[in-house]
Amino acid sequence: MTQDVYVAGVGMIPFTKPGASEPYPQMAAKATRAALADAGIGYELVQQAYVGYVYADSTAGQAALYDVGMSGIPIVNVNNNCSTGSTALFLARQAVASGAAECVLALGFEQMMPGALGAVFKDRPTPFERFDNAANELVDEPQIPLALRYFGGAGLAHMKEYGTKLSTFAKVRAKASRHAANNPLALFRNVVTEEEVMNTPVMWPGVMTRLMACPPTCGAAAAIVCSADFAQRHGLDRSVRIKAQAMTTDKPISFEARDMREVVGFGMAQEAARQVYEAAGIGPQDVDVVELHDCFAQNELLSYEALGLCPVGGAEQFICDGDNSYGGKVVTNPSGGLLSKGHPLGATGLAQCTELVQQLRGTADKRQVEGARLALQHNLGLGGACVVTLYERV
Template identity: 80%
Template sequence: MSRDVFVAGVGMIPFAKPGKSEPYFQMGSTATRLALADAGLAYGALQQAYVGYVYGDSTAGQRALYEVGMSGIPIVNVNNNCSTGSTALFLARQAVASGAADCVLALGFEQMNPGALGSVYSDRPSPFDRFDQETDALVGQSDIPLALRYFGGAGKAHMQEFGTQLSTFAKIRAKASRHAARNPLALFRTEVSEEEILAAPMLWPGVMTRLMACPPTCGAAAAIVVSETYARQHGLDHSVRIRAQAMTTDGPETFAAHDMREVVGFGMAQAAARQVYEQAGIGPEDVQVVELHDCFAHNELLSYEALGLCPVGGAEKFVCDGDNSYGGKYVTNPSGGLLSKGHPLGATGLAQCTELVQQLRGKAADRQVANARLALQHNLGLGGACVVTLYERV
């Protein structure tokens, strides 16, 4: 048995630089209150909650939600690296689809430190041991921060196979800034040109400049998912349905292919997207708007191909033709994406959800994608997990 699941409410706070935000529990409770207000519900209506964060102690989800209410409901804390927020949404949707609950909260937050990501627990084996070994073998560059080596290496592999130019990644980053200029919740709202991006300090000569990487960010976002019966009984907005959703983890190709693109999750994303299209009975050409995981401009380009928005090897033409923005085939990351909106790891998936729900409701203001009916979300976490979700205006 599987029931239709609708997004009745969403909430998101403006993202901020590390050190400039409120504590995690205040950010999380504020996003929850915003989602409840958007849905027109009291906290007591929630029957379960799934709370995602990467950097925090156990039961930080309870700490955040206790600020809103202490109703005794099940609260499950979730950590799945950068796909944490959409993993919380995946679990919330499953609870409603299965009939286990009718009204469930998915919440994500992150209070981050400045600088590159690093390991917190140095006294035990890292879950990235095998990823690091493969990356060392394929690209070396041990003097470069880890995440940059992963995604820069994947971008370099694309450059080497297809002749992709550094300027193409700059075009993607410039597009993100143009979109974010319309988003009051984005961290960076200043437009930057392709030339400025190419002139920024090189993090990896010939492969990546500083502006091609997303910034560490603090923030929170939330969504409330409900069954159709519950929505009708309580007069809730049920104009946006989760039509299909899939979550995948690494397959053998991650290491067996000896390709940095597979190390960073190309196969996971491709498999999740394929499952979603099959569940919904559509193709990527039926989608109008996409929020995808652009932690680096390089991963946005790879994701175009993994999600089937263009053929493998066709991403540079896709970008140069303007098919990734308003007036093209798709509008990708109208929010500004991770590159400009920011990337608070646990909140990112639910911030993407918030943007797409607003798009399908026709309430995205200056960012509105005309006639948006189907919206695709792609959220990736190395180590690894990928969640792809298709939303539909009904």
């Protein structure tokens, strides 16, 4: 049997450019203290912790939490590429749902370097070998950095099949900037227009400009999840419940389809969303607000279709009709998303959680989605893993 899991507290720090942040232990400790304060409990009540990061040494989770307290609890270090933060949340929820613990911390942080992502361990096989081979076969652009080749190639596949225009991706980025303008924790808060996005430096002619890619970012975010009994005993907020959650990894179709959209996780996201909708007994049309993995504007467009927010092939019309923002069908990335808020890899999933919990509590200030009752989170990591979480206002 499983029991209900509530998000009793969330916290994050303002995201910054590489070189402008504090060292990761201080960032992580601040986000943890913010989540504890939001929940109204002390660290001594936390029974387990799952700590996510990509670019740090083993047991960096202990180094981060020892600044908060040395209580002897299990601390599990998590690394699942860009879905690391939501993987930590997935494990924390499982611990509470199974009855293994009553109060668990999920924490994510990243202290990143400037520039494009690259390999750290160059003396051993890369976990991206299958993905690199697929990209080399399907996208003949060896001079383009791999992450851009992955997601730009996926966007290009959509453009070729459905006639999607480059300007449509610019509309996605412009929408992100309008949302981020109301988020004091976002890295970029300046509003840009579709035309300005189109006129930024070209990274791949006809496929991507610079502002269509998210920036390397430093930051941290955290969440406290607990059981109903624990919340009742300690007088904690039970207004937000994790209604359903699913985590998926790649299937053979990721490579056998010979489609860059599958290589970057379309099928993983589609299956995770299907599992969540089925478990919750709802459909995508019931969702009020979404935080999804817009590492590139191209991936936001693809994710609309993968999550069922619009029909496959219908994302361009969905965007042009304004159905992805306030006044449309579903508000996507009210935080500004990875494109404007920033993408500190290990923290992203928990920053998404923070935004959606605030939306469901009605405390999102100028970003508030009126009457939000169901909130969907989508966090993707190549290599690969995808976590989809549905939150419910109780």
